[in-house]
Amino acid sequence: MNLRGALGIALLAASLSASVASAQMLMVNRFIRQCNDVDHSTPPQDAIYACTQLIRYNLAIGHALAVLYNSRALHHIDLHQDEEALSDFTRAIFYSPRYAQAYINRALLQMVHRRFPDAVADYGQVISIIPNNQIGYSARCWARALWGQELDLARADCETALRLSPHRLGALEGVGLINLREARYADAYAAYDEAVAANAGNARVRYGRGIAARRLGRAADASADFAAATEIDPQVPQTFAGYGITP
Template sequence: MAAPAAALTRDEAVDHCINKANTYSYAQVVEGCTVLIEAGDLSSDGQATAYLLRGTARIELRDFGGAETDFTQSLALEPQENAYLARSVAYRSQEKYDLAVSDLNKAFSLNPSNALTVAERGRVRHQQEDYAGAIKDLDLAIAMDPKLVSALAWRGDAFMTSGQSDRAIADYTRVVELDPKYTDAFLNRGSVYASQQKYALAVADFTQVVTLAPTYAEGFTERGISYWALGERVRAIADHDRAAELDPGDVIKHMARCMRRIFANIELETAYAACTRAVELRAAPEIVYFHGVASLKTERWAEALADFQDGLNRDKQRAGAYFGQGIAKLRLGQREEGEADIARAEELDPKVAETYATYGITP
């Protein structure tokens, strides 16, 4: 049995928590601050600082409840702007938005010249879906500091989600002028361009995303969608492949690999394997349905039949499942039953055959 790790000395704890916190891992900062707090011999100011620093490290470790408790302890000892700001982050991260706004108001009352406090309040109001309130706060923050990149980016987000696309683009453009490495601004501006069907501009922005963050799966996913809209199917499929490789636990990314190939009628065995992986991750009705489509495309008639029967066991009114089941039965020689299923599908949805035609599948 390994010997337990030796406790930190006081000097080591001071280094971990206060003097050299930036050189240690967040877990080590928590450890050092804990040693100092539990020793009980710090001054009131020192104790407040230790709680503040431990809470900040816990934020980075995504222990938001622990961080909230630490910031509350710090504020009880010494009410200060930084602690209110920090606790607002812990509240926001736990979706305690009203409490976050309250703390930001307190921080602002202590320092009315801090534009970032106003911007953070706008960010929280955006998360509350109070878009008008968010934009009002972010307008004020930008008036206080016209080069505050985070405020411009968050106002762009508020404009985007409230349907003000051109104003969102203007803000994101200003962000990347000030900070050419602000990945999310490129990502979000690309999304707005895509929503406006300006796919070439969207591709340019998503290319910036994957250049700046080559392991960011969403950048490849979004670029793949825009490439597809431009008719560049091979590039689109390559991007969806890369996204799934980077985020192998995401069902939707495997579904994209599958369905893009089915629509393009290429690499059907790869499509089938991708849909199979998606079902392994989550056997939801829609995913099993598309696995059935992939099974039809690869002439796995019995598997397709099982998939569509699964769908009908969950939803007897699903036209696509009846249609797919009917085709599988036809291919298996069960003509009368297959024709009956297809007729039932067309009763439920007169356009179901058109949908299957987009997959390249006809009776």
């Protein structure tokens, strides 16, 4: 349900007089447009204000209210107000406990702050809500791969994601990183090679394949991949250093 539809249903149930409802609707519609901000034309601070006003009107309940909090959280992220965003994602989940997107958004924010166990827990909720979708499995695999813990569980998640969606780039990248961490360099090369075939323009998978190639003694292949990866993204060596992996 989109934001406009959710609030429209709530407004139909509001006991307002005809004259008040008409004036209210004009203002509410403006706030809905600004809070939803589909075309990204509303400054984040104005969008936050619009979402807040809609919340204060008490016209939305349940999932509709959760959508408002989720939207406001995204605008907080635009302003680098991460703790406010985290609080709003949590409120969204409180009002709609099976709101998969809110769990995904909160997990992504936890990942930014390297709170990997919290992200793993949120992705577990996503899997319980949409068990036949690869998104939760692939994301939980990646969270554990970055964390460097529970790698057997991470591998199982990526394998499940690949069964549900073969050649999925995120899952292949996760398998590649897990194999690098476990010094399974031939397997890492194979996973990254498949990922490169899926998206040759991804710097991380090119660089990961290069590291695997170097570990296998294939210096020329490694150099070619490092050059290609850094041309795409000059910061990719720093990205891998953040994983604790260097050539």
